[in-house]
Amino acid sequence: MTHFNPNDPDRDTVIVEPAAYSETTETVVVRESNTGWWIAGILGGLVLIAVMVILFNRQAPQTDDQLLAAEVAAAQAEADARQATVAGQIAGAQASVEVARANAARAEAEARAAEARAAEPVVIEREVAPAAPTPEGPAVVTTTTPQQ
Template sequence: MTYTDPNDPNRTTVVVDPAPVYTETTETVVVRESNTGWWIAGILGGLVIIAVMFILFSRREPQTDDQILAAEVAAAEAEAQAQQAAVAGQIAGAQASVEVARANAARADAEARAAAARAAEPVVIEREVPVIVERPAPATGGTAVVTPTTPQG
């Protein structure tokens, strides 16, 4: 066992600088999309597959080239319809998103106007109104009747 004197002046000292600290911030943006178009495309694709299988397995006689071409044409038409439905669903989702954004903008505008109205100083309109006092003719005879509109004096 060796002994090292910590107060020995001949002992070498090593200074280690600490490593710099880096922080990283990530931001996640969640975008909600409509899946309606994909559902429609999936359902239509399933129907196309079922139709093609029905065509292939329902006939017992050998198929001719014309029948195969007709089945391929029907399958291509069904696929085109499925793609068209998917695009229509995406367009509808985009239009719904635009309407939501417009509604949010209108709500924010209304809130801003309400806040501006609360912050504005009230407007005071002053004007001079002339006072006209008419005295009725004194009553002759009878008893005096006092009403809230009768001048007291």
């Protein structure tokens, strides 16, 4: 690139060299692969086998007898569930009665204890006869008496 100002005679001409330019070419080699086709073929085969298994393993349509038996079984299960619910409610009521009885017994015991604390103490006096002397006489203990 050259810069020249024609209006300024004192100025010299400035010459700027262009930068070096190089060009690089890259070559990419793409090889064809058929792996994707193999995967797609295997998956398609698996899907086909699955469809055939589903079609050949179908059950026979249910008959009216089978439907009736299923309805009877469902009704029996519902009746059993209701019976279990009632039994649970009865057991809960019995447990509540037992808890109420236990609370009443505890309250009665506490009332008796409070009554006993409030009452005046009873002093029982009785005469006690002195112990009769032994036929040998009174016992004498010395340091030389054998100990058993």
